[in-house]
Amino acid sequence: SQKTSINTINELYKQNSKLSVLTAHDYISGKIANDSDVDIVLIGDSLAMVALGYKDTNEIPFDEFLYHCKSVSRAVSKSFLIADLPFGSYESSISKAIESSVQLISKGRVNSVKLEGGIEITPTIKKLTDLGIPVCGHIGLTPQRLNSLGGFKVQGRSVDNALKLIETAKQLENAGCFAMVLEAIPSELAKIITENISIPTIGIGAGPYTSGQVLVQADLLGLGGKDSHVPKFVKQYLNGYGASVEAVKNYVREVKDVKFPVVGKHTYKINENVLEELE
Numbered sequence: 633s634q635k636t637s638i639n640t641i642n643e644l645y646k647q648n649s650k651l652s653v654l655t656a657h658d659y660i661s662g663k664i665a666n667d668s669d670v671d672i673v674l675i676g677d678s679l680a681m682v683a684l685g686y687k688d689t690n691e692i693p694f695d696e697f698l699y700h701c702k703s704v705s706r707a708v709s710k711s712f713l714i715a716d717l718p719f720g721s722y723e724s725s726i727s728k729a730i731e732s733s734v735q736l737i738s739k740g741r742v743n744s745v746k747l748e749g750g751i752e753i754t755p756t757i758k759k760l761t762d763l764g765i766p767v768c769g770h771i772g773l774t775p776q777r778l779n780s781l782g783g784f785k786v787q788g789r790s791v792d793n794a795l796k797l798i799e800t801a802k803q804l805e806n807a808g809c810f811a812m813v814l815e816a817i818p819s820e821l822a823k824i825i826t827e828n829i830s831i832p833t834i835g836i837g838a839g840p841y842t843s844g845q846v847l848v849q850a851d852l853l854g855l856g857g858k859d860s861h862v863p864k865f866v867k868q869y870l871n872g873y874g875a876s877v878e879a880v881k882n883y884v885r886e887v888k889d890v891k892f893p894v895v896g897k898h899t900y901k902i903n904e905n906v907l908e909e910l911e
């Protein structure tokens with residue numbers, strides 16, 4: 633089927649059809665997302681932890697993030713593709729944000745960029761959208777700001793913080809965002825924000841009243857393993873880690889027991905006269 637464009641996203645939003653969004657971090661996860669018909673694939677900087685084992689998203693260098701964008705975009709033929717602007721690639725100046733976005737679009741082959749922040753980042757958002765780069769906002773829990781937030785905590789619980797988030801959402805819409813992620817805020821607040829703006833909200837840990845949902849693919853597939861932390865808002869649709877370890881253990885056992893490979897099934901046949909010459 634056809635490539636999902638920003639017009640398709642706007643159309644789905646107008647029809648009150650919930651937007652399905654899933655992250656991807658390489659060619660295989662990109663293919664899984666694309667072939668599952670998600671509306672939007674997000675190359676989130678969560679791949680710093682998920683795919684590369686870094687401690688937090690702030691550790692990933694821009695070039696490494698771009699490399700992952702290239703691999704995902706090769707797999708995504710249908711879904712609309714958003715890439716995060718990683719920490720350090722957009723804060724210092726508008727021109728830096730433009731340069732980073734141009735790299736992600738021209739080399740990473742994504743359709744749009746996402747950046748974290750509120751009113752302080754709206755001049756950047758306005759400039760990018762004026763230049764024809766679709767921008768997705770991201771408010772609530774903004775993981776790149778973990779140092780000032782004091783950790784990964786639910787946001788918007790006090791009256792002041794809730795009012796600020798509602799106002800910020802309006803400012804992001806005015807600045808030109810085509811959508812925004814709401815992360816880890818109370819469901820009722822996400823509902824109010826969603827009702828107060830006319831662009832889609834994409835929730836993660838923000839309840840069912842947003843215009844769409846996003847999950848980190850490795851969380852959804854349960855790929856993290858025993859000691860990986862899974863937030864409360866995640867639904868694991870598969871124990872992918874457990875199933876994978878089980879499968880690989882079977883392989884190891886069959887190698888030891890010489891049950892794999894099976895002659896005739898996994899092997900190539902030699903030509904009879906060649907064999908005679910060799911023997």
Ligand code: KIV
Nearest residue numbers: 655676677678813846
């Ligand atoms: O990096 C990421 O995966 C994200 C989503 C969780 C919204 O930003």
Ligand code: NA
Nearest residue numbers: 676677678716
């Ligand atoms: Na992110």
